[in-house]
Amino acid sequence: MKINKTTLALSLGSLALAGQVQAQENKLYLFNWTEYMDPAIIEAFEEKYDVEVVQNYFNSNPEMFAKLNAGGVSQYDVIVPSNYYIPRLIETGLVKELDKSKLDNLDNVMEQFADPSYDPGARYSAPYQWGVTGIIYNTETFPEAPKSWSLLFDPEVNSQHPFGVMGDGQVSMGGACAYLGHGYDCTTMEAWREAAQLLIETKNRDTFSGFTDGTPALQQLARGVTHAGLSYNGDFLFYREENPDAFAKMEFMIPDEGAEMWVDAMMIPKEAPNPDMAYKFIDFILDAEIGAQLSNYNYYASPNAAARPYLDEVLTQPPVQPSESDMERLRFTPTLEGEQLQTFQQLWSEVKSR
Amino acid sequence: MVEISQHAMRRRAVVGEMRHLLFSVTPGAAWIVIFLVLPSAYLMGVAFMTNGPYGLPQMPLTLDAFERLAGFGFLGWSPGNLYTLLRSLWQTLLSTTLVVLVAYPIAYYITTCRERWRPIMLLAVVVPSWTNQVIRTFGWMNLLAPGTPLSELAEGLGLISPNMGLYPSNFAVTLGLVYNFLPFMVLPLYAAFEKLDTAQVEAAQDLYASPMRAFWHAVFPQTLPGLLAGIVLVAIPAFGMYVIPELLGGGKGMMLGNLVATQFSGGSNWPLGAAGAILMLIATFIGLFAMRRIGKRLGGGEEVVI
Amino acid sequence: MNKRALKRGLTGFWWLTLFFLYLPLAVVVLFSFNAANSSASFTGVSLRWYRRLLGNEQILSAFTNSMVLAIVSSVIALVIGCLIGYGMYRHRHRKLGWLIVLIYLPIVLPDIVFGISEMAFFVQIHEATGLLKPGLGTMIIAHVTFQIPFVALIVYSRFVGLDPTLFEAAKDLYATPFKRVLHFMLPTIKPALISAFFLSFTLSIDDFVISFFTAGPESATLPIYIWGAIKKGVSPEINAIASLMIAAVAVAAILSLIFSRRRQA
Numbered sequence: 052m053k054i055n056k057t058t059l060a061l062s063l064g065s066l067a068l069a070g071q072v073q074a075q076e077n078k079l080y081l082f083n084w085t086e087y088m089d090p091a092i093i094e095a096f097e098e099k100y101d102v103e104v105v106q107n108y109f110n111s112n113p114e115m116f117a118k119l120n121a122g123g124v125s126q127y128d129v130i131v132p133s134n135y136y137i138p139r140l141i142e143t144g145l146v147k148e149l150d151k152s153k154l155d156n157l158d159n160v161m162e163q164f165a166d167p168s169y170d171p172g173a174r175y176s177a178p179y180q181w182g183v184t185g186i187i188y189n190t191e192t193f194p195e196a197p198k199s200w201s202l203l204f205d206p207e208v209n210s211q212h213p214f215g216v217m218g219d220g221q222v223s224m225g226g227a228c229a230y231l232g233h234g235y236d237c238t239t240m241e242a243w244r245e246a247a248q249l250l251i252e253t254k255n256r257d258t259f260s261g262f263t264d265g266t267p268a269l270q271q272l273a274r275g276v277t278h279a280g281l282s283y284n285g286d287f288l289f290y291r292e293e294n295p296d297a298f299a300k301m302e303f304m305i306p307d308e309g310a311e312m313w314v315d316a317m318m319i320p321k322e323a324p325n326p327d328m329a330y331k332f333i334d335f336i337l338d339a340e341i342g343a344q345l346s347n348y349n350y351y352a353s354p355n356a357a358a359r360p361y362l363d364e365v366l367t368q369p370p371v372q373p374s375e376s377d378m379e380r381l382r383f384t385p386t387l388e389g390e391q392l393q394t395f396q397q398l399w400s401e402v403k404s405r
Numbered sequence: 406m407v408e409i410s411q412h413a414m415r416r417r418a419v420v421g422e423m424r425h426l427l428f429s430v431t432p433g434a435a436w437i438v439i440f441l442v443l444p445s446a447y448l449m450g451v452a453f454m455t456n457g458p459y460g461l462p463q464m465p466l467t468l469d470a471f472e473r474l475a476g477f478g479f480l481g482w483s484p485g486n487l488y489t490l491l492r493s494l495w496q497t498l499l500s501t502t503l504v505v506l507v508a509y510p511i512a513y514y515i516t517t518c519r520e521r522w523r524p525i526m527l528l529a530v531v532v533p534s535w536t537n538q539v540i541r542t543f544g545w546m547n548l549l550a551p552g553t554p555l556s557e558l559a560e561g562l563g564l565i566s567p568n569m570g571l572y573p574s575n576f577a578v579t580l581g582l583v584y585n586f587l588p589f590m591v592l593p594l595y596a597a598f599e600k601l602d603t604a605q606v607e608a609a610q611d612l613y614a615s616p617m618r619a620f621w622h623a624v625f626p627q628t629l630p631g632l633l634a635g636i637v638l639v640a641i642p643a644f645g646m647y648v649i650p651e652l653l654g655g656g657k658g659m660m661l662g663n664l665v666a667t668q669f670s671g672g673s674n675w676p677l678g679a680a681g682a683i684l685m686l687i688a689t690f691i692g693l694f695a696m697r698r699i700g701k702r703l704g705g706g707e708e709v710v711i
Numbered sequence: 712m713n714k715r716a717l718k719r720g721l722t723g724f725w726w727l728t729l730f731f732l733y734l735p736l737a738v739v740v741l742f743s744f745n746a747a748n749s750s751a752s753f754t755g756v757s758l759r760w761y762r763r764l765l766g767n768e769q770i771l772s773a774f775t776n777s778m779v780l781a782i783v784s785s786v787i788a789l790v791i792g793c794l795i796g797y798g799m800y801r802h803r804h805r806k807l808g809w810l811i812v813l814i815y816l817p818i819v820l821p822d823i824v825f826g827i828s829e830m831a832f833f834v835q836i837h838e839a840t841g842l843l844k845p846g847l848g849t850m851i852i853a854h855v856t857f858q859i860p861f862v863a864l865i866v867y868s869r870f871v872g873l874d875p876t877l878f879e880a881a882k883d884l885y886a887t888p889f890k891r892v893l894h895f896m897l898p899t900i901k902p903a904l905i906s907a908f909f910l911s912f913t914l915s916i917d918d919f920v921i922s923f924f925t926a927g928p929e930s931a932t933l934p935i936y937i938w939g940a941i942k943k944g945v946s947p948e949i950n951a952i953a954s955l956m957i958a959a960v961a962v963a964a965i966l967s968l969i970f971s972r973r974r975q976a
Contacts, residue, residue, distance in 0.1 A: 080928050085943045107928045110942055113671040120461060121669065122834045122845045126928045143459050212568050213551060244480075254656060257566040261573050261655030263944075270944025274748065276551055276570065297748065389458050390479070396460075396673045397478040403667075404485035404659050422802075429798030430810060433791045433859050437813050440856045444832030445824070451831060511728055514721040524971055526725075528964060533732045535960045537934040539919050540953040543941055544735025547742060547950070552752075587732065637819075645821025647920055652941065662823045669827050669924070679831075682824040689819055 078103045079328045082118070082127040084315070085110055085266050086286060087180075089348035096335050102328055110264035111219045112136045119145050125322035128329040131179050134169040134314045135221065135384040141175050142388065146318045148174050153330040156337035159357035167314065169386060176316035177333050178354035180285070180346065183373055183381060184222055184265065184311040187272055187287055188279040191300045200230035200306045202279050204253055212278040213260040215268055216253070220399035221384050222281065222311055223250060223262070229308040236309075236382040238391065247398040251405050262403070273297035284370040285351035292350075303370045305377045312381035314354065445686075452679035460668070462675045470676035474684065486664065490684075493661040496575070497644045500582035504590045504639050505632065507583070512594035512631075516601070527595060534588045542581055542652045549577050549653075573655020581649040586642070590635035597631025633700045641689050661685055736957050743950035760951040770952060772929075773936040777916065780847060780932060784854035785911035789904065791855070792862025792911075797896070799863065800870035814860045826924035829853050833925065846927030853925045854918065858911040865910065869903035909967070 079096075081088075085108040093104050109115040112133050119130070124145050132140060140146045151157055154177065164178040186203065188196055192212050201208045203216060204227060216223040227246035228237035237243065253259060260277050268280040269290050274297075284303055291298035317336065319329045335341055343361030346353040352371050353362065365371065373381065387395055452470050454462035476482050515526045533541065548555055551570030559565045571577055601624065609623030610616070647662035654660075661681060668678025746757035764770055795814070799807060817825070829852075833843045843849055881895040897904075919934040926935055933956060940949045 082928070105929055108939065108943070113673070116459075117670050120459075120834075121830055121924075122837055122927075125837070126845065139459055143461075211566070213570070258569060259655075259657070260569075261657075264942070267942060267944030274550070278568075294748065392458065393456065393674075394479045397473070397480060397483075400664075400667075400673070401480075401483050401485040403656060404489040404664065426798055426802050426805070429794045429801065433795030433798075433863060434810060434813055436791060436859060437817060437856060440829065440852050441817055441820070441825070442813070444828035445820070447832045447835065448824070448828040507728060510721055510724055514725050517718065517721070525968065528968060529729060530732065532960060532964045533736060535913055535917065535963065536736065536953075536957055537917055537919060537937070539934045539938050539941070540739065540956060541735060543937065543949060543953060544739045546941070547738050548735055584731070584735070587728075641819060642821065645823050647823045662821070665823055665827065669830065675831070678827065682821075682827065685821050685824055689821060693819060 077101065077325075077328075078105055079129070079325055079332055080105050080107070080127045080323075081332070082107045082109065082115065082123065082130045084108065084131060086289060087131070087315075087349055089345055092336075092341055092344060092348075095341070096332060099335070100328065100331055104332075110266060113219060116140070119320060124320045125324065127320050128323040128325045129332050130318050130320060131315050132318060133384070134167070134316070135386045137169045137176055137316060137318070138386045138388065139392075140318060141170070145321055146175055147321050147323070147326065149177065149319065149333075150330070154334050154337065156334050156339075156357075159337050159339055159342065159355050161354050161356045164314065164354040168383070169314070170316070176318050177337060179315045179317050179336065180349070180351035181312065181314040181354055182351045183284045183305060183370065184217070184281060184313065185284060185303050185305045185370070186279060187269065187282050187301055187303050189272065189300050190302050192278040196279075196302075196304065198304055198307050200226055200308050202304075202306075203281075204230045204249060206256055209258065209279060211258065213258050213276065214279040215260045215263045215271065215277050215281070216250070217268075217281045218262040218264045220395070220402070221387070224395070224399065224402075225311060225382075225384055226281065226306075227253075229306065229310065232308070234309055234382070235311060236385045238385050238387070240394070243395065243398055247402050250402045254402065254405075272301060283351075284373075285349050288350035288365070288371065289348075305370070305373060305380070307380065309380040309382055311384055312378075313384065448679050448682055450679075451675055452683050454676050456674050456676045460674050462679075470674075470680035473674070473677050474680045489659050489661055489664050492575075492659065493644055496579060496582060496646075496650075496658075496660060497640050500579050500586065500643055501636060501640045503579070503583045504586050505635070508587055508590035508594055508635065509628075509632075512591050512598050515591075515595055516598040527592070530591050531588045534585070538585055538648055539652075541585060542649055545577065545581050545584065546572055546652060548572075549580075572653055573657065575654065575658045577653040577655075578650050578658040578660075581653045582643050582646065585649065586639040589638040593631040593634040593638065594628060595631075597628040601627050630700060633696050637693060637696050641692060644688060644692075645685050739950050740954045740957060742947065743954040745947060745950075748947050760947045763948055764951050764955075769931070770933075770936060773931050773933045776847060776930050777932040777934070780850055780854060780922070780930075781912050781915035784851045784858060784915050785908050787851070788855045788858030788862050788911050789908055792859045792907065793866050793900075793904065795859065796863040796866030797870065799867045803871075814863055817857045817860050822918075822920040825857065826853075826921040829856075829921070830924040844927065845925060845930075847930040849925045849927070850922055850930055850932075853921050854915045857918070857921065858914055861910050861914065862907040865903050865907040866900060869900045873899065 079102050081104055083106060088106065093106070096102070097104055107127070109118065112135070115130065115132055116136055116139065119127075119140070130146075157177065160173075160178060165173055167173060167178075170176045186200070188202060190196070193202065193209070196202050197208065203209070203214055216226065224243065224246050225235045225237065227249045228242050229235040231242070231245050231249060233239070233242035233246070237246070260271070263271060263280060265282045266286050268277070268282045269286055271277045272280055272282075273290065273294060287298075287301070287303050291301065317333045319326055319333075323329050336345065337355065339355065339357035340361055342353050342355035342358035346358065346366055347361075347363045350365065350371055352366060353359075369377070451462045453466045453468065455465060455467050455469060457463040474486055476484060476486050511530070515523055518526060547553070549570055549572035550556065551568060553570065556565070556570040559571050560567055560569070565571060605627070606619070606623045609619040613619045613622060645662045646660060647666050650658045650660045650663050651666075661684070665678045665681040665685065668674045668681065741753065743760055744756050744758070745753050746755035746759070747753075799810065829849070833845060833849050836843045837845070843852075877899070881891050885891040885894055919938065922932055923935055923938065926932070931939070933952065937949055937952060940952075
């Protein structure tokens with residue numbers, strides 16, 4: 052008898068202890084892409100509001116979305132999804148409508164981001180950064196690389212060297228669609244089927260090294276595991292700055308068949324533990340100087356008009372700001388919903404499992 | 406009077422025993438029921454629900470998830486999931502066989518060494534598995550990447566195409582599985598060899614001319630319980646493996662564990678993932694049942710309860 | 712067959728297998744000192760990756776989480792598992808088939824099924840009641856669940872190995888059940904308790920999949936951190952953290968060796 056009570060008390064005690072480790076204090080939980088935030092900005096924010104910022108990272112939109120569904124909706128205060136996942140988040144009720152009276156710096160946002168197609172009226176999201184997904188390749192291996200998706204999808208253009216494509220199916224399928232002439236933002240069944248077929252063939256080539264998310268793909272390139280892969284313009288510049296030797300021979304290319312342009316935006320999950328602080332954080336990022344500091348740190352174009360005077364020169368030229376002709380060929384990844392989304396997912400899971 | 410009090414005492418003893426049983430067993434049993442049986446039951450329920458527009462389970466109840474698992478979708482029948490299942494079965498079979506082939510002589514060898522060395526030798530086999538499986542797998546990623554000596558050697562021998570590494574590949578997955586599970590096979594086999602009745606073996610050596618036949622008739626049956634236990638310990642987790650194919654397979658080595666996991670971690674389809682989990686459970690229980698049956702028939706008896 | 716040749720062949724095979732078992736770990740340690748960011752070439756000895764670790768708060772907190780998780784869960788599992796192990800022994804003549812099935816369930820359930828079941832279930836409970844918020848608490852619950860059976864089986868088999876008359880003697884010697892537990896049972900099963908604790912601890916440290924699915928934003932353990940780092944693609948630092956874990960395991964191995972030696976002597 053006695054021992055039973057003791058054990059009960061003991062186990063309850065240790066459970067309570069474990070719970071205490073997690074006790075809420077003044078904290079802001081930020082769920083962001085990897086390598087996407089200047090630590091100095093976090094420090095400045097922590098100091099200004101006397102708060103501790105807890106950062107968690109994701110490498111792809113599907114990963115972020117899954118985490119929110121698996122309880123994350125009540126665990127994070129600010130999330131930074133990409134344009135094509137924003138409608139999905141709104142529709143599933145995972146995010147809050149923004150109270151714009153709490154965001155004084157919202158006026159700093161460029162006009163074209165004030166009423167975006169992915170979130171009409173910008174009711175739920177405030178833009179963070181925008182960028183381009185392109186092919187990064189080794190110029191020593193491919194001295195005469197075509198400005199085309201064929202570098203990945205045509206076995207005759209690249210017959211000998213390992214390469215990878217994106218882990219997020221929508222981006223890889225888009226690339227395959229573009230290569231096949233259906234445009235990056237294809238959504239028809241016919242185009243998808245063909246693209247999936249191409250991806251299955253591509254995947255079964257000896258030189259295919261895997262489905263990799265954008266940021267890790269750069270590390271693989273740097274280490275020589277792959278010689279061509281898909282990644283983002285800003286991350287490319289960021290890592291080149293950090294490790295000039297490894298990236299000296301690398302080049303960023305926007306295929307002429309068209310490629311992805313994306314906008315990442317800040318949103319507040321429906322059951323965010325600390326929404327007041329979340330507003331403060333979003334407003335902080337929308338500040339002109341902080342916005343510029345962010346772009347200067349991670350080499351992505353800023354959606355912040357007021358930040359322009361503070362931007363480094365590198366941010367005004369390619370690849371951060373693509374040439375006009377490239378710009379015309381860039382597309383948003385299409386937003387999928389309902390049956391279309393399910394069809395897409397079946398196709399993609401087919402690609403991955405065959 | 407006396408009879409009644411005896412009766413009461415016995416009753417009291419029985420009640421006491423019951424109470425004892427209740428108090429000692431309840432906390433653990435309740436814990437497992439609440440935190441494992443109920444969750445698994447819930448997951449099984451999810452498999453019979455409709456996939457919502459964004460991958461979360463919804464009402465009404467349906468068998469859609471199982472149809473999808475069998476390969477039927479909007480596109481008609483497609484073999485993707487079947488490939489995944491066959492790949493899982495094949496990898497499990499291959500890696501378990503390889504593990505047996507390596508572990509059997511190793512376990513035997515340890516029993517032939519001096520007694521004071523045996524604990525150290527066992528420890529040497531087990532210690533690598535004390536590190537986390539993510540770390541162990543990462544070690545192989547380092548070893549098999551393109552440009553490493555092993556990859557260059559394989560390239561020189563013409564086993565892989567130029568510029569490619571041994572990783573990522575299905576070969577790397579098999580290797581990772583063998584590496585990961587070897588200790589689980591060595592331990593039960595060692596226990597079996599240690600109990601080996603040498604008198605029987607000697608008698609067999611006199612009886613049969615060839616050592617091969619002596620082995621087959623005297624040694625092998627005695628090690629069978631250990632072998633079966635090892636197979637259970639290796640094959641079941643191998644079949645549901647997630648980490649190794651994810652890290653070493655490079656998109657070509659997807660196994661059932663990955664199919665299930667991505668439905669939850671890639672946000673696509675909880676009911677489908679749950680249906681995959683049920684398939685995995687069924688396979689596990691069939692495996693266990695078969696092992697017990699074989700074990701019993703071959704005389705392993707009670708020892709083969711893992 | 713020549714017996715000597717067989718023995719020699721087996722010796723060779725033994726060393727080859729050891730080489731296979733330790734090669735990946737050795738490579739991790741070796742390359743943690745590599746000056747270059749490469750797994751293909753070793754360009755010189757450097758401590759830069761370790762220096763990078765020092766300033767990394769996340770790694771420190773991941774380490775703390777791993778330790779808290781392993782120790783707290785092992786303690787709880789030890790208490791609960793011990794009770795159930797004793798219950799199984801004391802009432803082994805009854806029909807406890809259901810209990811055996813229950814105890815084997817966590818052992819045979821594939822990790823991934825285990826992990827996602829708990830994740831999906833905890834999410835539902837949390838939505839309904841606000842309890843079981845993903846974090847260290849849920850991870851401890853999950854770990855205790857897979858540790859209980861191992862503790863129970865170890866304790867049970869220790870009891871089975873004892874001479875039943877000992878229990879009678881203890882009954883005569885100590886008046887109260889409490890004293891019996893304190894002076895007889897606990898000392899007798901001490902070796903079993905120690906090995907059960909170590910096994911629970913090792914199982915907790917070795918687990919990745921179940922932790923991964925039950926973790927919250929602040930409860931990343933070292934394996935989860937390393938997984939994230941691998942997925943992110945930063946290698947040399949992972950080598951350094953992994954080397955530290957390998958070093959810890961080596962120390963544990965040596966300790967357990969000394970321990971078992973002393974017990975033998």
